[in-house]
Amino acid sequence: MEGQAVLTPNLTEQMYKCFACLACNTICPVGIKPADLALETRHVSEQIRPRWWKRPLFHGLFPDPKRLELGMLPLRWLERLGLRRLAERVGVTRLLPTQLRDMERMLPEVPERPLRVVLPEVTPSVGELRYRVGFFLGCAQSLLFADESAATVRVLARNGCEVVSPREVRCCGMPPLGYGERDMAVEMARWNIALFEDLDVDAIITDCATCGSTLKEYGQLLADDGDWAQRAEAFATKVRDISEFLAEIPVVKPRGRVEARVTYHDPCHLVRAQGVSQQPRDLLRLIEGLEFVEMEEADWCCGSAGTQLISHHKTSVSVLDHKMDNVEVTGAQYVASGCPGCQMQLSVGVKRRGLEMQVVHPIQLLDQAYRNGDE
Amino acid sequence: MTMIEPSAIKALKRVVGKANVLTAPEDLLCYSYDSTFAEHLPDAVVQPKTTEEVADVLRIAHGDGIPVVPRGMASGLAAASVPFSGGIALSLTRMNRILEIDEANMTATAEAGVITAHLQDAVEARGLFYPPDPSSIRQSTIGGNVACNAGGPRCLKYGITGDYVLGLKTVLADGRVLQTGGKAIKNVTGYNLTQLFVGSEGTLGVITEVLVKLISRPEHVRTALAVYEDLDDASRSVNAILSAGIVPCTLEMMDDTTIETIEEYMRLGLPVGAAALLILESDGEDQDTVDREVEAMAAIARRHGASDVRVADSESARDELWRGRRSVGPSLARRAPNKLGEDISVPRSQIPEAVRRIKQIGHKYDLPIVVFGHAGDGNLHPNILFDKRDDEQWQRVEQAVGAIFEVAVELGGTLSGEHGVGVLKQPYLEHALGPVSIEMQRRIKDAWDPNHILNPGKVFPARDGH
Helix, strand or coil: CCCCCCCCHHHHHHHHHCCCCCHHHHHCCCCCCHHHHHHHHHHHHHHHCCCCCHHHHHHHHCCCHHHHHHHCHHHHHHHHCCHHHHHHHHCHHHHCCHHHHHHHHHCCCCCCCCHHHHCCCEECCCCCCCEEEEECCCHHHHHCCHHHHHHHHHHHHHCCEEEECCCCCCCCCHHHHHCCCHHHHHHHHHHHHHHHHCCCCCEEEECCHHHHHHHHCHHHHCCCCCCHHHHHHHHHHHEEEHHHHHHHCCCCCCCCEEEEEEEECCCHHHHCCCCCCHHHHHHHHCCEEEEEECCCCCCCCCCCCCCHHHHCHHHHHHHHHHHHHHHHCCCCCEEECCCHHHHHHHHHHHHHHCCCCEEECHHHHHHHHHHHHHC | CECCCHHHHHHHHHHHCHHHEECCHHHHHHCCECCCCCECCCCEEECCCCHHHHHHHHHHHHHHCCCEEEECCCCCCCCCCCCCCECEEEECCCCCCEEEEECCCCEEEEECCCEHHHHHHHHHCCCEECCCCCCCCCCCEHHHHHHCCCCCCCHHHHCCHHHHEEEEEEECCCCCEEEEECCCCCCCCCCCHHHHHCCCCCCCCEEEEEEEECEECCCEEEEEEEEECCHHHHHHHHHHHHHCCCCCCEEEEEEHHHHHHHHHHHCCCCCCCCCEEEEEEEEECCHHHHHHHHHHHHHHHHHCCEEEEEECCCHHHHHHHHHHHHCHHHHHHHHCCEEEECECECCHHHHHHHHHHHHHHHHHCCCCEEEEEEHHHCEEEEEEEECCCCHHHHHHHHHHHHHHHHHHHHCCCECECCCCCCCCCHHHHHHHHCHHHHHHHHHHHHHHCCCCCECCCCCCCCCCCC
8 A cells, every 4th residue: 555645635634534532543553553644644735735724823823822812802702791691591592503503512601811811920839838830821721711720720739839830831732733734833842842941840730631642742743853852852751731740749638528420531632642541530539529420431532622523513523422422321410521622522512412510620629629628 | 457437436326325435546545455465446435334225236236247345344364355356345334233133032133244243242231142253353344254254262162153144135246135044043945045155255245134143141251371381282281171071162372472472562461481372261151160160271281281370360350361362463463564364274183283384384484473373173373474565575475375274284174264265365275175166166156146246356266257
């Protein structure tokens, strides 16, 4: 087969159909990584046949968090004026085609202000200072899931961490990588590496599975990039998912209780890309009153893959449906998952089925347990 | 190379829908190979959903003289589903429904494209059991298993795929649908056409539905691992176990190179450096009997020179052992770009002699050959590792293959225990079966497929005019 395939538009499209759930990567005993090849092909395709809308989108929006924040403004106004809720209540959204409705359902309640501008650059530890850690605030976390990352920083502080969260942080690079814009991801990587080099931190922590998986791969991304190769490797070895970091330190047991039944969904970018699956479960089991229920096929993809609900709606929804069957039978009040993409997708699933279930980041439940103990 | 007329493509699209006829080069590539190193592009891939659609496809192919090469998940090891003839690669994977599990009659009916492991899971959920277990079980389809009469480790006790096939629905070369067999266990009304299709490798008709016999699920299973410093000891243990009246459900053997290869990639803690391993397994209704059998086998193994015997004490320990055994094929693929996996069968007592001679062949032709297989029934898998791009090496591989088959026949065995003939074993077929058998089989082929459109050139080399 070598040398026989030609990069046709059909082939490129097949590569975009890949959800990059990495299941093929981990199962192949021969060591072929089809998901990596799919991303590689997207990159090659972009070199040969660049798509017109990508440059303005990625180069215009992603390098500068301020521009992304500006882009979110219309949505925030809708929210502020109560129009989103009104539209849902009056039933206007029902007039939308299913796909648009699903896209609307994806978006959580948008925070008043992006966390990036609210979060102090240095959060002191509560009690004795044990670690100085950097916090990598992802775009989706800042713009859409501000409460979660605020909780992450609180939990870190409570566990003896001084948390440094530089405001100049840029996108981790995954969205451009996913769309074949590798050069741009390289630029972002260099920026972030330089930024955190100056901070002198013990670890670089993120609460976004996707950011984590990308940051940990900076070493590979810049492997042939002269001096940067070593700097990237040094950066990457410091990166920890929040649950991973907490599992490595003697974590403070919360005194408060959270009375709820909780199930956990493994994000592809955490379980397969980073090999992290036990740690978030252990965190949940730390909480008194919490009943943890394991769902079937917890590590199966939810169908989010970032933007597949938009680009490949039908496939995305069928994957989601399978996932929701497994979620629903647990009878859980919370489904926890440390990935903004998964959370948005699972929210669509919950809303489609009209379930009384909340989608949360595991760290929020831990944070809640600490806070309940304070009262 | 056959070209398919645009009008035929159009007609095919009308039958199965536009989305289910693929002609883009990159799509054709995906259907150009199986689990061997052989490859050839089809002219079109057609993916029917029903028996009726298959019948319509064959009517079109028959009319236009287009070759049709049926395929499931392409896990075959004899290149039987590689479309050397061009034409249509007929993929049956969309026909993946389990149609019925009949608990009263203990049968299951499934469409050809059902993954065999899925069928097993479904019947086991009802306390029933479908025993044949080729290593490809999580990938291969029941239709493909029947078409190649697949075996597997458990066949020592339970028999092979063909032993479980009670009936078939097949589409003939001209598009007629033939139903054979049925749920009645005894059936001597006419020739046994069902079994004629078993192992026919898609050359007589397209199997679209399979009716299989089930047995009740054994409730208990235990597995042991025996380590040997001498291959002869392993072989003697096998004979001693079977002569002691124990029928284990599996008796798998791996040689030193196989152990090394698996361990290198799986890190399961296998004893690297040992000459051979046996995996011994017993299953049954009754826990005590199963325990007793495993203990007895372990004792026999020790008496016959096993340096270490470990009995898996948990389900996960057992899974580990099997994960190793099932990963042999893929692990080998890490060692060399290509592998040629044979599946000769010899009388059980000849196993040590066969392995010794195969190793000599490896030395003579300077090729790494690993040997593993189903020691209980004498079905061995010598795998030659090589790089197809090296012509000189490929010639040595061909010579080595010939020599291995020679060994099989000399020791009173046969070329293929469970993979089939495809194209890889064709050159040696006449030597193994004799001219009369070949001639009669060719006549069967001519009767069922006079225009030779069904998987042409497979099993028997094409004759002049075809």
